[in-house]
Amino acid sequence: MAPRKEQQIFQATLELLTVRGYEGLTIEGVAERSGVNKTTIYRWWPSKAALLAAALIQADLLLFDPPDTGTLRGDLEELVRGMAALLTxxxxxxxxVATxxxxxxxPELATAVRRFFTDRFAREEAVFARARRRGELPETADPLLIVDLLGGAVWIRAIFRGLPxxxxxxxxxxxxxxxxxxxKR
Structure with a gap:
């Protein structure tokens, strides 16, 4: 599929998700909104869960490039700013929020969400690999825990508490x- 058309499909998927919710998200609606035939969508994605999973990972709207500021602290601050921008x-x-x-x-959407976070963390791992090479992060450090603590702070503050x-x-x-x-230790 042409990248531009694929992005139109992903954009339509995410728009319909936010407007109609997951229950109201349909392949037919995505086809209509994106200007493609529904058989084209089904050829690439067998279900709305599969389509939404692909959209979450590949949509330009949610595109993510890990930062490289030259320091672990700088990279993590940029990661947090990126998360904050996405959630605010x-x-x-x-x-x-809809997802x-x-x-x-x-459950099929929960699986898609786990795939999204797995993809994000795979991209973020470059930050930690560079930090280890620079001697900023011990081998015993758990990068996933670090990302979870920072990401959780953003989610709780911005979404659940509604604080700036x-x-x-x-x-x-x-x-x-x-x-x-x-x-202290």
């Missing part, structure tokens, strides 16, 4: 994770 600005925040809400009730993420949030969150909140 429409339409990406709408996609995240998370629907994943609770739909000020300009210093990324630096404070990264410091809390890397340095600890008390500085």
């Amino acid at each position: 600005a429409s339409p990406t925040s709408d996609v995240a 998370l809400g629907a994943a609770v009730h739909h 993420l000020d300009d210093d949030f990324a630096a404070h969150a990264v410091s809390a994770v890397l340095d600890g909140v008390t500085g």
